[in-house]
Amino acid sequence: MVETREAGLAAANRRMVRRLLLVTAAMFGFGFALVPLYDVLCQVTGLNGKTSGRVAVVEPMKVDESRTVTVEFVASLNLGAPWEFAPQVTRMQVHPGQFYQTHFWAKNLTNQPMTGQAIPSISPGLAASHFQKIECFCFNHQRFQAGEGRQMPVTFRIDPELPPDVRTVTLSYTFFQN
CATH class of the missing domain: 2.60.370.10 (Ctag/Cox11)
Incomplete structure (x- = not known):
């Protein structure tokens, strides 16, 4: 029973790590996309x-x-x-x-x-x-x-x-x- 509980906890930890890595990669990509998006927005609207x-x-x-x-x-x-x-x-x-x-x-x-x-x-x-x-x-x-x-x-x-x-x-x- 203890082994199944530890195996379930280890599986949950792996899922959490994968989700956190995915969120981190998405945030990193979004950060790179902001610069060209901001430039386009400023050119179109005259903003800034x-x-x-x-x-x-x-x-x-x-x-x-x-x-x-x-x-x-x-x-x-x-x-x-x-x-x-x-x-x-x-x-x-x-x-x-x-x-x-x-x-x-x-x-x-x-x-x-x-x-x-x-x-x-x-x-x-x-x-x-x-x-x-x-x-x-x-x-x-x-x-x-x-x-x-x-x-x-x-x-x-x-x-x-x-x-x-x-x-x-x-x-x-x-x-x-x-």
Whole structure:
């Protein structure tokens, strides 16, 4: 009787271990799936200021000269990246519907060729779907020779449909080494 009880307990323990291993594997897989799912969600909804990375369709739109929006430009580097990276101007007053251009400066601080990529983010997140980049250095990888520095353009406009309570939009780039 004691042996059957111990055999039953051992079988129950094995079932429990298998179930726990299965749950652990499922949690691990779910953790890996969250990153691409989050990226897709952010691109589709503009959540967290992620932009689609697509060139905006350049259709005529009425310029709202009665309204100005402050656009702030922020540049940051991936931790330890051997670059210099900064906006030409840190803020600009714009009229929704009108095209504007500004530049960011980047320089390779190493003695070897390097490639970088700028990842944009817009805040508040609600403004991401109203911020239209027509030309942007962030659309492509940027190849720099050793010690090379250059101005990189961003041409944009803000859709007049941006809610009126949004008075400031921040365009932020983080520059990563590829």
